[in-house]
Amino acid sequence: MEREIYLDNAATTKALPEVTAAVVDALENTYANPSSLHRFGLKSEKILNNSRKIITDYLGVKTKEIIFTSGGTESNNLAIRGITNSYKNRGKHLITSPIEHSSVAELFNVLATEGWQIDTVNVDHGGHVDLDHLRSLITDKTLLVSIMQVNNELGTIQPIKEIAELIESINPLIFFHVDGVQAFGKIYSNLSQWPVDLYSISGHKIHGPKGIGALYVKEGTNLKPLIYGGGQESKLRSGTENVPGIAGLGEAVKKLTRFSKEITADRYLAQQKEYLLESLQQIEEVVINSPTAGAPHIINFSIPGIKGETMLHALERQGIYISTGSACSSKKKGSRIINACGLSQARSESALRVSLNKNITDSDLDYFIKTLKKQIDFLKLF
Ligand SMILES: Cc1ncc(COP(=O)(O)O)c(C=O)c1O
Secondary structure, three states: OOOOEEOEOOOOOOOOHHHHHHHHHHHHHOOOOOOOOOHHHHHHHHHHHHHHHHHHHHHOOOHHHEEEEOOHHHHHHHHHHHHHHHOHHHOOEEEEOOOOOHHHHHHHHHHHHOOOEEEEOOEOOOOOEOHHHHHHHOOOOEEEEEOOOEOOOOOOEOOHHHHHHHHHHHOOOOEEEEEOOOOOOOEOOOOOOOOOOEEEEEHHHOOOOOOOEEEEEOOOOOOOOOOOOOOOOOOOOOOOOOHHHHHHHHHHHHOOOOOOOOOOEOHHHHHHHHHHHHHHHOOOOOEEOOOOOOOOOEEEEEOOOOOHHHHHHHHHOOOEEOEOOOHHHOOOOOOHHHHHOOOOHHHHHOEEEEEOOOOOOHHHHHHHHHHHHHHHHHHOOO
16 A cells, blocks of 8 residues: 555544553553552542643633543533433423534434423534524523534534523523534633533544543533442542543643634644645535534535445545544434535535544645545546
């Protein structure tokens, strides 16, 4: 194989060497239970405290507001179930978007069967939520709104600050959960200034370990846990903490770019994306699905007439790894997300997602484009 290029970083990323070193070090040297009262246990506890501090500094929140979980899926479940279990007497109405990750969408499907009334806010062709529609959906029975910050298939960025302020202006008692898994470390977020109550992150999307994540729970929010036991993580997530994972997560967060209002997205990724987009737009058969001002690491496009999966495997044979959509839904027909945005079935079935990381060079992208063109010409013949 001429070369191998991994362009599936929204599915998962390779751990940084510093992350691997931190994980191995914790496994080998800091293996005591962080709840143990001896000196060795305290050393493990220190790892938890350090990583928690790194994350809270990055997000601008308090240390007690970060709960370690097994990843984005658990964080989303803990946030939504935690609120619905705890506050069900306040009202049984929930609002979400039709393009949420399956860890949110499937949970809402279950909640619907349990008697919760669920409304879905309209989105445009690029997946942006309609704020007027959202306003019209909120009632005095609304308990929680859950909307992701960056969509994992299209890269659509939702205006989280505006949404949070809109919800707060109507009823400050409504909880607002944000799945920040694809946004964290890629675009500007300010949890200390935005009225967001719950925010999910995941380690393996930011060159950290798999199976580790966190949930920001704003002080005063009374969640019911999903898991009962030893009462770790402020009684919200029982079970001996994943110390190596937490060490690695802290290391990964340390390496993230810091954003200010002026720097709204990772500049290197944004440049690479721009370069890729310009090249893709020169291929006649390609239709871009991602909205113009999307996240800097995700580009979604279609080649109507060529099934996404067919192209994925054709590229794979040339050493290029991309995705047809989200890794979790890649076995299903077409893309649920692209369908929800009202794009055609032909576009949905041929959708491909390229997702970048900071090691990808112009030369990698040139190779990708050259190979893609060749495969289009070849597959068009069938
Ligand atoms: C937007 C979004 N939310 C949640 C998740 C789930 O995260 P994890 O794989 O850590 O459970 C993912 C991962 O694909 C994601 O992209």
